[in-house]
Amino acid sequence: MKISILVNEGPYQHQASDSAYQFALAALESGHEVPRVFFYHDGVNNGTNLTTPPQDDRHIQKRWSALAQEKGVDLVLCVAACQRRGMVDEGERDRNKKDATNVADGFRISGLGQLIEAGIESDRLVTFGD
Amino acid sequence: MKISILVNEGPYQHQASDSAYQFALAALESGHEVPRVFFYHDGVNNGTNLTTPPQDDRHIQKRWSALAQEKGVDLVLCVAACQRRGMVDEGERDRNKKDATNVADGFRISGLGQLIEAGIESDRLVTFGD
Amino acid sequence: MSTLNIINKSPFEKRTLDQCLSRISKDDAVILIEDAVVVAMSGTSYDSQLKTATADKKLYVLTPDLEARGLADRSLLDGLTAVDYKGFVALVTEHDRVHSWL
Amino acid sequence: MSTLNIINKSPFEKRTLDQCLSRISKDDAVILIEDAVVVAMSGTSYDSQLKTATADKKLYVLTPDLEARGLADRSLLDGLTAVDYKGFVALVTEHDRVHSWL
């Protein structure tokens, strides 16, 4: 089955992002596809490559990036949410005249259409939030 | 009176940061001092200079930065929260080997001691969160 | 000695207002801000609970948040006082401490 | 046609579980995850409300979240089934849609 995931909260503040990750792993291990994880609202903050969590703690962003690289999961950050929360890739940097980028490998910024598309093309859509 | 403020949530997702700002303005207009606003938890995300909110919407970060510049309010981002959420100044960039900085003018990163100090030195501490 | 308690969530969504009211004393005050303003008007199903509280405690509601939710023209529950942000600041200074129920 | 409902907040804190149970039908299922697991054991004051629900609906609780809160060794409420993440995934596939009550 194709199971896509919607993540509404950022890392370390709410368990939502952790739950979504554990769920995605279990879905893959159960033989399902996870075509896309869409990050909306504060969820876009999962994609920043500027975190330095304590060394004895999980590294949420790196875990997501590894899932993209190793399992081909498409990690999409909502562009409107990114603009309000300060997530910037090269395109956004040039467009909005910012001095830096902070989107980690494996994540890409795109529109809300990608969420609707995931709803249409997946058999299930599961939301994790606050 | 000295009234310090604690902000626990980031911009645009919860009203907390807006309420804190309106409260700070009203306190200053009423003749009180606002020595410090301490940003904890997701609140540290208020300090990013990478946001581009819609043009017809309020610019939360710029409003805070103006408060620091015009009224001398000390805007402090909790360092531990910054590390978990990806807020980086030059010191943090060098220390944690990051490629970018994203702390806006008027904000500084410091320790939780600054929150305790605000509690000790202010007549009131008012918290805005989720 | 008295405390100003801040409530910012709708009592239809979260139990913070219940939990606050079950513990504070008659010298304390409560201000409803943000989404908590939705129970400030008479006629809601939370009406009687709040009336009990106003019998011996001071309750306030933040006008700008009422306006934002289209409720500024409704009649407030008896015993509730509307304040603007400056009134909110004054309440903070008039009480000995502030407790935000998050 | 049936729905898997996800609840992730403690019913002592938020009313989502009440609001969910007041609307779903007997073909639907509910899984308690994250902070919602705190009402999975017998002996809480939420006990009877949940027992009513288990009488005609399927209720599940996520084991890793029970463990994290030190509740894995408590006896679960009758009619509640503990599942791990793979069990959670299976529930998602067995129902026609998923509704997260946020």
Added chain:
Amino acid sequence: MEEEYSGGVEKKFIYINRRVPHGTAYAIESLETVLIGAAFDQDVSMLFIDDGVFQLKKDQNTESIEFKNFSKAYRALEMYDVEKLYVETESLQERGLSADDLLVGVEMIDRARVNELIDQQDVVLSF
């Protein structure tokens, strides 16, 4: 993006709105999703239950809190062919509101019918 789906799958999407507006961003972000999603020619319903009914309250004035007043955009939904707006009767009543307080025409449904409506959907998006 619309073209990709013009001859493709049509699914039934329901947006479930349960929060007071402005205290959190869910109301505005739900609306933005619906408006963008309209381009995909899916079957879209919006359901307002619990505190979500306040999103449709008339006379919202966000000037003092300096927020965008997006509430008028609910009236524009029709132009995007989003015409199925449902409000739960009990949620309105519990909050001291009636259909006259709402800024758009909606279909009122009883609590008992909410599950029936959700049961017809393919995708549930909750805000």
Added chain:
Amino acid sequence: MEEEYSGGVEKKFIYINRRVPHGTAYAIESLETVLIGAAFDQDVSMLFIDDGVFQLKKDQNTESIEFKNFSKAYRALEMYDVEKLYVETESLQERGLSADDLLVGVEMIDRARVNELIDQQDVVLSF
């Protein structure tokens, strides 16, 4: 930083903990604040009410969810001279717990006494 305050003001701080641990970061962030704050030689109390009592539950095992298990750190509070830990009796009972379920020794107080305790404080930090 400690020196700054060695001869200075001493205030009464209370940390009020009301959330289930792990679902949100409030529990761990409260604990971190208390530990850092200990250096300031203030009068510190920690109060656990409502779902906050779960923070002190024995046998927390966060291995499967891959979280740091910080619950043992409550036992270290004593070394930081944080010795006033209060738990509300009614909160425990409503949740089917008793004092034996807690991983540290605490003072049990009735709901009626909670306000009395808060009334003695200068600064309230709520998590």
